[in-house]
Amino acid sequence: MHQSTMIFRQLFEKTSSTYTYLLADSDGHEGILIDPVIETLERDLKLLDELDINLKYILDTHVHADHITSSSLLKDKTGAQIVIGSATKVECADILLSDAEELSFGKLKIKAIATPGHTNGCTSYLCEGLLFSGDTLLIRGNGRTDFQEGSSETLFSSVREKLFTLPDSTLVFPGHNYEGLLMSTIGEEKEHNPRLGTKKTFEEFKSIMENLNLAEPKKIEIAVPANLKCGRN
Numbered sequence: 001m002h003q004s005t006m007i008f009r010q011l012f013e014k015t016s017s018t019y020t021y022l023l024a025d026s027d028g029h030e031g032i033l034i035d036p037v038i039e040t041l042e043r044d045l046k047l048l049d050e051l052d053i054n055l056k057y058i059l060d061t062h063v064h065a066d067h068i069t070s071s072s073l074l075k076d077k078t079g080a081q082i083v084i085g086s087a088t089k090v091e092c093a094d095i096l097l098s099d100a101e102e103l104s105f106g107k108l109k110i111k112a113i114a115t116p117g118h119t120n121g122c123t124s125y126l127c128e129g130l131l132f133s134g135d136t137l138l139i140r141g142n143g144r145t146d147f148q149e150g151s152s153e154t155l156f157s158s159v160r161e162k163l164f165t166l167p168d169s170t171l172v173f174p175g176h177n178y179e180g181l182l183m184s185t186i187g188e189e190k191e192h193n194p195r196l197g198t199k200k201t202f203e204e205f206k207s208i209m210e211n212l213n214l215a216e217p218k219k220i221e222i223a224v225p226a227n228l229k230c231g232r233n
């Protein structure tokens with residue numbers, strides 16, 4: 001564990017209730033951002049500057065439908081490389097990560113875990129016992145599976161067979177929360193997640209997902225095409 005040398009910040013974008021995460025090695029000052037949002041570009045650049053962090057990678061957990069990534073603008077300002085899961089086939093990315101591939105920043109490593117289901121290209125990232133689960137596993141919930149190649153069956157296996165096999169103490173940092181919750185753990189979600197907890201069967205999960213009756217995300221027509229171009233218009 002290099003936790004003593006890790007800089008970690010959880011940041012919030014309020015119009016889409018998105019969490020952005022900053023991780024850096026305090027020794028070499030190399031860092032990464034996960035899921036940065038265009039609305040909060042200036043805030044994030046200021047924080048990188050104040051903490052003296054050289055941004056090495058900008059990672060997105062998936063092609064978002066509810067907000068536009070600031071990855072291209074951050075790349076222009078910092079020279080960092082854009083990273084996303086290989087199954088997204090996003091052409092503007094510098095690095096397409098497949099399952100189990102790792103990236104280093106300073107002495108720290110972050111590993112991709114392919115967790116399709118909310119979208120085909122959804123990727124969770126694991127770094128030093130912290131799991132960044134995007135919209136695959138949310139706190140007491142999960143991302144919807146009714147558009148963008150969503151599949152309740154695939155999401156169920158991603159969570160139960162991949163994320164729930166991590167140690168119970170793994171901290172879970174999701175892509176969103178709408179109730180003010182910041183983090184969870186794998187053990188807590190196995191026990192208390194009302195859809196995906198280990199007592200639920202796939203049939204129960206599927207019927208929950210089929211009966212959510214959710215509205216289309218407001219920004220989907222704008223956000224998805226923009227995110228396929230790394231947020232460049």
Ligand SMILES: [Fe+2]
Binds near residue numbers: 065066118
């Ligand atoms: Fe999403």
